[in-house]
Amino acid sequence: MSKAKSDYHMPRKTESLPLLQKKIIIHLAENGPQTVNETVNKIEHHYKPTWIAFQSLERKGLIKKVNVKLYRGREYPQFWLSEDCIILAFIEGASKNALFKKTKEVYPANKNLHAFLDFASIFNPEVWEIAYYAIRRKGTLEPIDLATIMFTQMDSDVSIEKIKEGLIHLKKYPEMLEFFKKYMESLVKVIECVLEVLEHE
Numbered sequence: 001m002s003k004a005k006s007d008y009h010m011p012r013k014t015e016s017l018p019l020l021q022k023k024i025i026i027h028l029a030e031n032g033p034q035t036v037n038e039t040v041n042k043i044e045h046h047y048k049p050t051w052i053a054f055q056s057l058e059r060k061g062l063i064k065k066v067n068v069k070l071y072r073g074r075e076y077p078q079f080w081l082s083e084d085c086i087i088l089a090f091i092e093g094a095s096k097n098a099l100f101k102k103t104k105e106v107y108p109a110n111k112n113l114h115a116f117l118d119f120a121s122i123f124n125p126e127v128w129e130i131a132y133y134a135i136r137r138k139g140t141l142e143p144i145d146l147a148t149i150m151f152t153q154m155d156s157d158v159s160i161e162k163i164k165e166g167l168i169h170l171k172k173y174p175e176m177l178e179f180f181k182k183y184m185e186s187l188v189k190v191i192e193c194v195l196e197v198l199e200h201e
Contacts, residue, residue: 020045020053022092025062025085029094032102033067033078054079062088066106080106083113084135090117091128112141115176116149119169122162127152143179150180 017025027043028034034042040050057063062085067078081089086103090096100117107113116131127149134145150166170177 017092018053020049021057021062024050024053024057025081025089026092026094028063028080029086029089029102030098033080033106035069035076035078037076038069038078057085061085083107083110083140084132086113086117087128087132087135091132110140111173112143112146112176115170115173116141116146118172119166122166143176144183146176147180147183 023043023045024039027039031042036047036051036054039045039054040047043050054063058065058079061082063079064082065077066080068075069078070076080102086099090099096117100114103110103117104114130145130149130152131141135141150170170180
């Protein structure tokens with residue numbers, strides 16, 4: 001298993017998407033919420049296939065309406081990535097920094113997702129799978145998922161320095177850090193219990 005690098009992107013594809021849909025996801029990830037027309041102009045594609053691609057992505061739950069733009073007295077919905085599609089966008093090659101910035105703007109209250117993206121650059125590919133399927137299954141990332149992600153990372157060949165780097169990032173999120181401490185304490189108790197049983201076998 002290779003070590004994680006900054007802005008590391010998974011070689012595997014978690015979701016098989018047509019090229020135009022991938023292009024739209026990356027574009028939205030790096031530019032924020034947009035209408036179909038705005039996207040057509042920016043990616044220089046024809047309107048009808050772009051509109052169909054938007055519809056397909058919305059049906060799959062990968063994008064959703066997050067705002068409305070008023071233009072010449074008419075309202076046009078602006079779309080952006082769903083929480084799981086944020087992970088997918090990174091997998092597909094979106095810039096981590098741009099994605100992090102836009103995520104904080106669109107989902108200001110989702111601290112768990114912010115935390116994940118904040119220290120995501122240290123993670124190995126398997127960790128992105130955990131995050132992606134956790135959100136697909138439950139609709140959101142929870143502290144237990146992030147603890148599992150961190151332990152998966154610790155169990156890989158990543159260096160101690162990288163683990164420390166991840167924990168430093170985690171300190172920006174007090175609630176999650178507190179959960180992680182409690183989770184660690186309970187895990188230590190379980191390990192001590194297991195070792196005690198094994199020693200008396």
